Amino acid sequence: MAALIIDGPKAATKSFLFVHGAGAPMDSLFMQRVAEGVAASGVRVIRFEFPYMQRRRETGKGGAPDPPSVLMQSFRDAIGEAGGGSTLVIGGKSMGGRIASMVADDVAVRGVVCLGYPFHPAGKPEKTRTKHLETLRTPTLIVQGTRDSFGSPQDVGGYKLSPAIRIEWIEDGDHSFKPRARSGRTEADNVRAAIALVAEFIAASTDG
Template sequence: MATQLVDGPKASAKTFLFAHGAGAPMDSRFMQLVAEGVAASRVRVIRFEFPYMQRRRETGNRGAPDPPRVLMQSFRDAIDEAGGTGKLVIGGKSMGGRIASMVADDAGVLGLVCLGYPFHPPGRLEKTRTSHLENLRTSTLILQGTRDSFGSREDVRGYKLSKAIRIEWIEDGDHSFKPRVRSGRTEADSVRAAIALAAEFIAQA
């Protein structure tokens, strides 16, 4: 498989550079749905894989994600390959969004979209990953399920976050926005809502 997947028109006003999470690759169902959904709004969407995920494809062996410095450099390289930052919004699913948030300010991108930000590991509310978010300058949209085990609405309510960050809550959603049956919502409903919010944000960035 190619090291990148591209959806949407090449001659678009905006490009969204979209990174995968820790466990699933760039062609996972969630990544595919979001990429195709955002691309339908005439945004060019580029998906890429971090080095450890490329190694998994080549060897078939599961290994831990690369150290943050490697992931960050990989994201910077992908930004350069995408043609720079003039019309670029970056982001990702879970870990991919976290790494995007760690390079966004220095990269000078137009905006940042995080889908299911990993505010803390599940069950470890004290181990927050928010210190760099307190002074983030890049205009940011975080799409988060209200039941996300990596940061629910109750968990996040007390965090000190930059005013550049806007959080939109996906009602009853888990880390991938899937709701419980009793909520009356469907996974498709929730993902469509997230895609619409992301596409609107990218268009206005």
């Protein structure tokens, strides 16, 4: 297992296994802000990286994400290292959240968090990535900006999604929740709103 970044109290009874999106690593500013914000609510937040991102870090070179099968197995391995699905909420940014949702039912985690779910490639709404979301059984929170080019309210309103999925919209946010200046909101406002939703969801998912 590669190096981890762990935030939050060591004796925390709630844990969140959190992975990056396709382009930025586990220590990106977005990942850091969310991890530290959720950890401040008393959650142990564990960040890890997929193999291709580890290779980028080691070699300093780019490279495409691993195939979905490799990403899914990497997530399963990380779940095992973190103590098993029954103790965890899992999730990630964009692609990381998608992969979490693809393994969740098989590993029996407590919940899934997706921050900016890639419902389709940007500019290609006809190429949906939603088939498995129709039958997902694990309680899932998707936090999505209303201006997300990977899935807007208009797009998502037309999808058939499992009743286990709850979607919360971040006003005027893009794929990383950044709003336009004219909205009167700030990126910090929107990230704080997302963190509050995630912390509340983790608390509810791990009670009892």
